[in-house]
Amino acid sequence: xxxxxxxxxxxxxxxxxxxxxxxxxxxxxxxxxxxxxxxxxxxxxxxxxxxxxxxxxxxxxxxxxxxxxxxxxxxxxxxxxxxxxxxxxxxxxxxxxxxxxxxxxxxxxxxxxxxxxxxxxxxxxxxxxxxxxxxxxxxxxxxxxxxxxxxxxxxxxxxxxxxxxxxxxxxxxxxxxxxxxxxxxxxxxxxxxxxxxxxxxxxxxxxxxxxxxxxxxxxxxxxxxxxxxxxxxxxxxxxxxxxxxxxxxxxxxxxxxxxxxxxxxxxxxxxxxxxxxxx
Numbered sequence: 001x002x003x004x005x006x007x008x009x010x011x012x013x014x015x016x017x018x019x020x021x022x023x024x025x026x027x028x029x030x031x032x033x034x035x036x037x038x039x040x041x042x043x044x045x046x047x048x049x050x051x052x053x054x055x056x057x058x059x060x061x062x063x064x065x066x067x068x069x070x071x072x073x074x075x076x077x078x079x080x081x082x083x084x085x086x087x088x089x090x091x092x093x094x095x096x097x098x099x100x101x102x103x104x105x106x107x108x109x110x111x112x113x114x115x116x117x118x119x120x121x122x123x124x125x126x127x128x129x130x131x132x133x134x135x136x137x138x139x140x141x142x143x144x145x146x147x148x149x150x151x152x153x154x155x156x157x158x159x160x161x162x163x164x165x166x167x168x169x170x171x172x173x174x175x176x177x178x179x180x181x182x183x184x185x186x187x188x189x190x191x192x193x194x195x196x197x198x199x200x201x202x203x204x205x206x207x208x209x210x211x212x213x214x215x216x217x218x219x220x221x222x223x224x225x226x227x228x229x230x231x232x233x234x235x236x237x238x239x240x241x242x243x244x245x246x247x248x249x250x251x252x253x254x255x256x257x258x259x260x261x262x263x264x265x266x267x268x269x270x271x272x273x274x275x276x277x278x279x
Contacts, residue, residue, distance in 0.1 A: 049085050062148060067081075105194045160191070161207065190203060191203045204262065212259075234252075
């Protein structure tokens with residue numbers, strides 16, 4: 001009995017002497033606090049020693065830190081974005097000479113022509129690819145989106161979930177449930193990146209998860225792609241208009257993937273494209 005009590009006491013003492021450390025979210029940096037612990041990670045996933053901990057950047061900017069060994073879009077290394085959490089609870093930049101965030105190429109923005117706020121929620125990559133990075137656009141306003149250039153991590157694009165007007169980014173940019181058409185179940189998605197020739201590829205489409213779980217429910221808003229200089233854009237008249245019916249994307253460069261309609265516009269020579277949200 002004495003030996004058993006001694007072992008338990010020793011374990012308790014050891015736990016207090018060597019508590020499991022967590023790396024706190026940096027408060028003095030130009031990055032965006034999201035979720036319960038600040039990091040762009042799952043709500044129940046702490047930033048603990050030995051992990052790379054992704055973070056969100058302000059609208060128009062991209063995370064500029066990740067595991068130097070993560071050189072391709074391959075699991076599990078593709079999860080290793082952000083700062084490194086050290087054993088003593090501090091964080092380190094994997095790339096010391098780099099800023100935490102970097103401007104995107106600036107060739108795509110959102111124009112909100114709806115009657116209320118609209119939230120575009122960017123997925124975390126490198127990271128868990130949850131839609132946690134907020135871009136909130138007030139009615140009548142315009143906001144540049146974060147568009148990766150050809151030199152960004154593993155040549156990947158930015159992906160956004162487009163939520164209905166009236167849903168704040170606080171409510172929208174979380175992993176939701178199929179009970180509401182927001183977050184991972186938002187009606188529409190968008191993706192964009194730029195190649196080495198200055199072509200920006202902009203895609204809008206129905207969200208396959210919305211198609212699966214809200215089949216036949218026509219959203220109360222639409223999205224379209226327009227260009228400042230139409231002569232510099234291929235695929236214009238790319239539009240998702242609810243008046244055309246459920247799961248209908250119009251445009252010369254349209255298609256269907258995973259049961260969801262989409263269309264694509266290519267903005268050439270660094271031309272600027274806009275995603276208009278309308279009702």
